Every structure is written in C-alpha cells, then in structure tokens.
Amino acid sequence: MALAGNVSKGVDLSRWEIVIGLEIHVELLTDSKVFCGCATDFGGEPNTRVCPVCLGLPGSLPVLNAKALEYAVKTGLALGCEIAPFSKFDRKNYFYPDLPKAYQISQYDLPLCRHGHLDIEVNGEKRRIGITRVHLEEETGKSLHAGTSIVDSPYTLLDYNRAGIPLVEIVTEPDLRSPEEARIFLEELKRVVEFAGVSDVKMEEGSLRCDANISVRPRGETRLGTKTEVKNMNSFRAVQRALEYEAARQVAVLESGGRIEQETRHWDEAAGVTRGMRSKEQAHDYRYFPEPDLVPIVLTPEQIEKWRQELPELPAARRERLMREYGLPPYDAEILTTSRKLADFFEEAARQFPDPKMVSNWVMGELLRLLKAEGKELDQVNVTPARLVGLLQLIRAGTISGATAKEVFEEMFRTGQEAAAIVERRGLQQISDEETIRQLVQKAIAANPEAVESYRKGKEKAIGALVGQVMRETRGKANPQLVNRLLLEALGKPGQ
Ligand code: ADP
Ligand code: ZN
Ligand code: MG
Numbered sequence: 001m002a003l004a005g006n007v008s009k010g011v012d013l014s015r016w017e018i019v020i021g022l023e024i025h026v027e028l029l030t031d032s033k034v035f036c037g038c039a040t041d042f043g044g045e046p047n048t049r050v051c052p053v054c055l056g057l058p059g060s061l062p063v064l065n066a067k068a069l070e071y072a073v074k075t076g077l078a079l080g081c082e083i084a085p086f087s088k089f090d091r092k093n094y095f096y097p098d099l100p101k102a103y104q105i106s107q108y109d110l111p112l113c114r115h116g117h118l119d120i121e122v123n124g125e126k127r128r129i130g131i132t133r134v135h136l137e138e139e140t141g142k143s144l145h146a147g148t149s150i151v152d153s154p155y156t157l158l159d160y161n162r163a164g165i166p167l168v169e170i171v172t173e174p175d176l177r178s179p180e181e182a183r184i185f186l187e188e189l190k191r192v193v194e195f196a197g198v199s200d201v202k203m204e205e206g207s208l209r210c211d212a213n214i215s216v217r218p219r220g221e222t223r224l225g226t227k228t229e230v231k232n233m234n235s236f237r238a239v240q241r242a243l244e245y246e247a248a249r250q251v252a253v254l255e256s257g258g259r260i261e262q263e264t265r266h267w268d269e270a271a272g273v274t275r276g277m278r279s280k281e282q283a284h285d286y287r288y289f290p291e292p293d294l295v296p297i298v299l300t301p302e303q304i305e306k307w308r309q310e311l312p313e314l315p316a317a318r319r320e321r322l323m324r325e326y327g328l329p330p331y332d333a334e335i336l337t338t339s340r341k342l343a344d345f346f347e348e349a350a351r352q353f354p355d356p357k358m359v360s361n362w363v364m365g366e367l368l369r370l371l372k373a374e375g376k377e378l379d380q381v382n383v384t385p386a387r388l389v390g391l392l393q394l395i396r397a398g399t400i401s402g403a404t405a406k407e408v409f410e411e412m413f414r415t416g417q418e419a420a421a422i423v424e425r426r427g428l429q430q431i432s433d434e435e436t437i438r439q440l441v442q443k444a445i446a447a448n449p450e451a452v453e454s455y456r457k458g459k460e461k462a463i464g465a466l467v468g469q470v471m472r473e474t475r476g477k478a479n480p481q482l483v484n485r486l487l488l489e490a491l492g493k494p495g496q
Contacts, residue, residue: 035062054164056101068166076113111135130173179243382416
C-alpha cells in the first residue's frame with residue numbers, strides 16, 4: 001500500500017486489519033428546498049436564495065417537499081433498503097453559525113430507510129457492503145473561512161443559499177476493509193445515485209460529501225478498535241489517501257504503545273496528513289428530540305411499490321445487459337456505465353449501427369479523450385449519437401480511413417457539424433481508385449531505391465517507407481489496404 005506523509009513511513013500494516021465505515025451526504029436534485037420554496041441551483045450571489053424558513057426566523061414553519069421525500073425513498077430503494085412505513089423528523093441541536101436555527105432538521109431513531117447493501121467488486125472479488133440507514137435532512141449554509149485553513153482562520157463568511165437543500169445521509173456498516181475498497185465503494189455509490197436520478201453527484205460542487213470512520217485492530221481480533229472520523233476530503237482519491245495516512249498513523253500509535261483517541265480529524269490535502277480538530281461529540285450532546293413543526297411521514301406499501309417500479313435500471317444491471325445484449329467485454333461495460341448519460345449515449349448509437357464494439361471503442365476512446373481534454377460533460381458538447389453513427393458509417397463504407405476519421409471527429413466535437421459535411425468540404429474522401437494509387441506506388445518505388453533494395457534482400461519492413469511516401473503524398477487519404485496490395489504486386493515477394 002502506498003502511504004502518504006512522514007508518520008506512515010516504515011509502518012508495517014500486515015499484522016493489522018483496517019475497518020472503515022462511511023457517512024455520505026448527497027444533495028437531492030429537487031428544484032426547491034426541502035422545507036421551503038427557495039431555489040436550489042448551484043451558484044448565485046450569496047444569500048439571495050433565502051426566505052424566513054431557511055434562515056430560521058422565528059415564527060416561520062417548514063413544509064415537507066414531496067419530491068425530496070420521493071428522492072430520499074428512491075435512494076433507499078436503489079440501495080436495497082427496507083422503507084419505513086412510519087418515520088419522523090427530529091431536531092439535532094448544535095450551535096454553529098452555518099445553521100441559523102441552532103438545530104438541523106434531521107432524522108434520528110426512525111429513519112426513512114434501513115438495512116440495505118451495495119455490492120462492489122474489489123480486485124476481482126465480489127464484496128457486499130451493508131447500508132445501515134438512509135435518512136432525509138436539511139443542508140446547512142456554507143461557511144467560507146478566511147485565511148489558509150479552518151484551524152487558523154481569523155473570521156468566517158456565511159452563505160445561506162445552500163441552507164435547506166434536501167440532503168440524504170447514507171451510513172454504511174463498518175464493512176470496508178481497505179482505503180481502496182472505500183474509494184471503489186464511493187465510485188459505485190455515486191453511479192447508483194446518479195442512475196437512480198436523485199442527484200447529480202458533483203463532488204467538486206459539494207453535492208456529494210463523505211466523512212470516513214476508521215479504526216484498526218490486530219488480525220483475528222473480532223472487537224472493533226477505537227475509531228477516528230476523517231473529514232474534509234474533496235475527491236474519492238482524497239478519501240483513499242486520507243484513509244491510507246490515517247490507518248498508518250493509528251498503527252504507528254498503537255505499535256509504540258499509545259492509545260487511539262476517539263476524535264474528528266481534518267484531512268489536509270496539500271500536506272497529505274490528518275490533524276486532530278475537536279473530540280467527537282457524543283450523540284446525546286445533540287439533544288435530539290422530535291420536530292414538533294412537522295407531521296410524521298406515513299407511507300403506504302402501494303406508494304413505496306410505485307416508487308420502486310419507477311426506479312430506472314441501476315448500474316450493475318445495466319453493465320450485465322450491455323455485455324449480454326451488445327456482446328461487450330466487462331471492461332467496456334464498466335467504462336460505459338460510469339454515468340447514465342454515457343451509457344445512454346452508447347446505447348442510442350449502438351442501436352443505429354451494426355457493430356456495437358466499434359461504437360464502444362469510439363465512445364471509450366476518442367469521445368472520452370476529447371471530453372477529458374476539454375474538461376467538458378457529455379451534455380455540453382455537440383456530438384450526438386446519430387452524428388457519431390454518421391461518422392462510423394463513412395469508415396465502414398470505406399469513404400474515409402480510421403486515421404482521417406479521428407481528425408473529422410475532432411472537428412465534429414468542436415463544431416457540431418455532420419461527419420459527411422466535413423469530409424465533403426475538406427475533400428477527405430479516401431482514394432480507392434486503383435489507377436491513381438498504382439501511379440503513386442510507381443513514383444514511390446522510383447524515389448526510394450534503397451528501400452526497394454533492402455526489401456528485395458528480404459527485409460520486409462522496408463516496405464513501410466514506401467507506404468509512408470504514398471500516404472504523405474495523399475495526405476493520409478490513400479486506402480491503406482489498396483496501397484499495400486499494389487506495392488506487393490509491383491515489388492514481388494521479398495528475396496526475389
Ligand atoms: P457515532 O456514534 O460516532 O456516530 P456510529 O456507530 O453511528 O458512530 O457509526 C458511524 C459510522 O462509523 C458508521 O459508518 C459506522 O460503520 C462507522 N464505525 C462505527 N464504529 C467503527 C469502528 N470501530 N471502526 C470503523 N468504523 C466504525
Ligand atoms: Zn427558503
Ligand atoms: Mg452516529
């Protein structure tokens with residue numbers, strides 16, 4: 001295992017078992033907030049999307065957003081949870097300026113969803129990770145700490161636009177056994193919520209956040225060790241790195257005869273270390289009590305069943321189907337299901353083209369490469385499945401070569417034009433006329449006596465220089481198979 005930071009250098013983890021449980025917060029994709037009508041979209045001038053309810057002004061009353069409830073239940077269903085027929089909201093009391101009421105409306109002893117699981121694959125091994133609970137709560141405001149870090153910040157600015165956005169908290173059992181496994185779990189969880197259509201899960205915009213609980217114990221020990229909770233990771237990579245550091249730190253403390261203190265620790269991405277912040281509040285410190293301003297949530301089996309039926313196909317099922325229906329290898333199915341939009345794009349194209357593997361190669365290859373290079377999302381570019389198919393048809397018909405197609409695709413990607421129009425305008429049609437190519441072949445032979453000589457002496461590779469010359473002359477448009485055949489005809493077998 002690669003270890004970050006000094007503390008972890010030289011620590012031998014082989015005698016120890018790592019135990020990890022995650023608490024993940026996911027913002028739900030509703031148009032309005034969970035207990036008021038304010039808009040939820042990201043951005044906007046600070047403190048412009050607020051009202052008496054989400055600012056917690058005295059006398060204001062919350063009303064539950066039906067869509068938020070539906071999405072929370074669908075999150076639970078997508079994670080194989082049992083949905084509670086009766087649940088309620090509770091007040092979680094704590095004083096922190098991002099929470100103007102001095103309590104957060106959350107759920108305590110009767111959460112909406114419980115006892116679920118998510119299956120992942122880690123290094124070829126199937127693992128089932130238990131989901132303890134999924135509950136609905138309100139998002140807090142955003143604190144903007146001045147200075148370089150929260151630890152030494154001189155003052156804090158507050159933006160309440162985010163306060164009251166519906167949030168689900170997903171809590172896992174302490175079933176994860178390595179930092180890598182935690183990262184893989186998060187990647188799959190992200191896909192599940194995105195496929196379920198309940199969140200856009202953009203970690204960089206903070207719509208998915210993760211706190212990680214971690215402890216270590218000697219291998220063979222069945223009791224859990226004392227855990228720490230690590231916060232402030234901004235990417236799945238960071239979660240893995242923070243946990244690698246923290247596991248090694250804990251082992252180093254224990255092996256030198258020390259004790260782990262139960263505490264919250266802050267991940268410092270730049271320094272690659274975790275630092276203690278404050279000792280973890282015990283649950284009773286929050287003085288949870290039932291929220292008197294909201295009625296309990298009562299769900300009929302029919303309602304739950306209806307929402308279950310509405311759930312779209314989830315990533316695991318989709319991967320299976322892509323392999324079965326289109327004959328794709330597992331690797332392709334995995335890549336194509338990294339987002340629902342990408343899977344939809346592939347399928348829409350594959351339905352219009354006879355060679356699904358070729359579609360998959362182009363989507364995984366050129367399309368993803370350009371998206372990554374431009375830092376764009378699929379819905380921000382002009383290439384549609386139908387336009388990709390248009391390009392593939394030109395390759396299949398022999399109108400353009402594979403190399404030319406890549407060039408054409410880049411232009412399609414940038415301009416949104418049809419492949420055929422670009423090929424026509426730039427005169428990129430492949431030259432497949434035998435007479436034209438034969439003449440170019442003769443010219444290449446005449447101009448490269450050395451290559452011809454060594455080919456005739458048996459060095460078959462020397463023919464490459466001749467092919468290259470023809471391709472250069474035609475700016476890559478000569479049909480390569482034809483060039484090869486005509487060259488061989490003209491030169492005869494090597495050694496003759
Ligand atoms: P707390 O009371 O501190 O909130 P919980 O029992 O509610 O702790 O668990 C919170 C999270 O921590 C869960 O994801 C759980 O799986 C995980 N967890 C609990 N105990 C441990 C442990 N000893 N080591 C690692 N993770 C743990
Ligand atoms: Zn509001
Ligand atoms: Mg807890």
